[in-house]
Amino acid sequence: MSVQIRYYSTNRNLDGVRSIVPYTDCVSFKDALVMGQAPDEGLFMPERIPRLSADVIRKLRGASYVSAAMCVASAFLEGEVEPEILKKIVADSYNFDVPLERVVDNKYVMRLDQGPTASFKDFAARMMARLMSHFRDRGKRLNVLVATSGDTGSAVGEAFKGVAGIDVYILYPRAEVSGMQKKQLDTIGGNVRTVSIDGKFDDCQNLVKQAFSDAALSYLNLTSANSINFGRILPQIIYYVYAHARLARDDEKIVFSVPSGNFGDALGCEFARRMGLPVERIIMPTNENDEFPRYLATGIYKKISPSRACISNAMNVGHPSNLARLFDLYGGIVDRGGIVHKYPDREEMKRHIFSVSVGDQETRETIGRVYRTYGIMLEPHGAVGWRGLEVYIDKCGDFPLCVSLETAHPAKFPDDVKAETGVTPELPQSMKDVSRKTGEPLPMSGDYREFRDYLRGTLKVRE
Numbered sequence: 001m002s003v004q005i006r007y008y009s010t011n012r013n014l015d016g017v018r019s020i021v022p023y024t025d026c027v028s029f030k031d032a033l034v035m036g037q038a039p040d041e042g043l044f045m046p047e048r049i050p051r052l053s054a055d056v057i058r059k060l061r062g063a064s065y066v067s068a069a070m071c072v073a074s075a076f077l078e079g080e081v082e083p084e085i086l087k088k089i090v091a092d093s094y095n096f097d098v099p100l101e102r103v104v105d106n107k108y109v110m111r112l113d114q115g116p117t118a119s120f121k122d123f124a125a126r127m128m129a130r131l132m133s134h135f136r137d138r139g140k141r142l143n144v145l146v147a148t149s150g151d152t153g154s155a156v157g158e159a160f161k162g163v164a165g166i167d168v169y170i171l172y173p174r175a176e177v178s179g180m181q182k183k184q185l186d187t188i189g190g191n192v193r194t195v196s197i198d199g200k201f202d203d204c205q206n207l208v209k210q211a212f213s214d215a216a217l218s219y220l221n222l223t224s225a226n227s228i229n230f231g232r233i234l235p236q237i238i239y240y241v242y243a244h245a246r247l248a249r250d251d252e253k254i255v256f257s258v259p260s261g262n263f264g265d266a267l268g269c270e271f272a273r274r275m276g277l278p279v280e281r282i283i284m285p286t287n288e289n290d291e292f293p294r295y296l297a298t299g300i301y302k303k304i305s306p307s308r309a310c311i312s313n314a315m316n317v318g319h320p321s322n323l324a325r326l327f328d329l330y331g332g333i334v335d336r337g338g339i340v341h342k343y344p345d346r347e348e349m350k351r352h353i354f355s356v357s358v359g360d361q362e363t364r365e366t367i368g369r370v371y372r373t374y375g376i377m378l379e380p381h382g383a384v385g386w387r388g389l390e391v392y393i394d395k396c397g398d399f400p401l402c403v404s405l406e407t408a409h410p411a412k413f414p415d416d417v418k419a420e421t422g423v424t425p426e427l428p429q430s431m432k433d434v435s436r437k438t439g440e441p442l443p444m445s446g447d448y449r450e451f452r453d454y455l456r457g458t459l460k461v462r463e
């Protein structure tokens with residue numbers, strides 16, 4: 001029987017820093033999942049990273065996605081979730097394809113765009129939803145409140161759809177979401193309801209925040225499906241192990257390129273490497289929000305505020321939240337506001353990580369060129385990833401086995417893709433279905449009392 005992994009806060013050593021009271025406890029995976037964030041606003045990190053032995057990695061050759069998922073998840077959750085239950089959770093989470101498309105030589109694109117909302121966010125959200133359902137107190141219903149300006153809301157909503165014991169309420173700003181996004185949100189149905197607010201995204205977020213801090217609502221078992229939850233990092237370790245199992249010969253080394261915004265996806269790769277996966281280098285290309293590649297090049301970290309608007313819009317992040325975790329792994333400390341309290345070991349970082357900023361012009365050019373040269377269709381985020389790999393090879397030399405991540409389906413960016421390739425990408429089945437589905441949001445003014453009355457009158461607290 002192995003010892004459970006405990007989780008600490010990345011702010012635990014910030015003694016004497018104004019406005020931070022360091023949280024020095026360690027919690028179980030369950031508590032880290034339920035709490036989302038540490039009370040000192042730090043991010044939870046595992047005290048120990050489990051190792052996959054060379055033998056285990058060899059035995060994974062040719063494994064299915066569910067087997068790779070089981071291998072990673074059970075290493076982290078041993079002693080906290082029974083193997084049979086975990087097997088059900090991963091099989092239920094990953095019921096779609098994960099294509100590895102050969103581009104040229106031994107260089108591949110891994111398409112993480114076959115889930116219900118055609119973005120890689122589905123991978124993390126689906127497993128986190130099922131883990132939350134598993135860990136909830138028996139007989140209790142959990143009520144998840146989410147404020148969204150678009151895409152994350154539908155990934156979270158779809159992930160929780162039909163999950164036992166949990167209802168989801170998604171608030172979005174009526175005038176700020178696109179027609180397609182509104183349709184995607186309103187038609188999820190079942191245990192997932194939408195509330196369209198007469199206001200801005202910030203108003204939605206404020207309503208949710210007020211509800212969480214309202215003592216009169218504590219009996220409602222409200223919870224968030226926060227993007228900084230460690231429960232969303234763990235599932236993002238799996239596809240790296242899977243890609244290696246499918247493509248590498250035994251313990252052959254592999255290069256990954258991971259287009260990065262909040263660096264949660266890339267962090268998954270860093271964990272995979274530390275678990276023992278033979279990763280030669282992790283490429284973390286960004287769009288014009290270049291605070292991280294600048295830090296690696298100069299040693300000085302300066303967040304970008306406000307963030308720059310690029311066509312790879314899910315990566316428009318001026319201070320990545322997961323930098324707190326990445327710095328922590330290399331001995332540094334950075335807080336939520338972007339202030340560095342201790343710099344990490346940059347030389348060590350550069351041995352494992354390569355980063356470069358890819359501008360919009362270069363992103364567009366890459367979409368067109370990759371399509372004409374190899375017949376492979378990329379959307380803006382995937383193009384940043386592929387271009388990052390090309391720059392790496394130019395600077396550091398060719399490497400036999402490389403995988404670049406495609407994080408969204410090209411059909412989510414029809415105009416950018418059509419402009420560069422001349423082709424309108426075909427919608428995946430999940431998105432075709434949306435146009436035939438129906439569903440209406442509940443309209444609300446943005447007044448907190450109205451929202452609170454609604455919650456008290458509607459939410460169920462028992463199964």
Ligand SMILES: *Cc1c(COP(=O)(O)O)cnc(C)c1O
Nearest residue numbers: 260261262263264265314407408
């Ligand atoms: C969220 C997102 C990213 C960035 O992932 P991070 O984990 O935030 O670095 C990249 N591409 C797409 C399509 C995304 O939705």
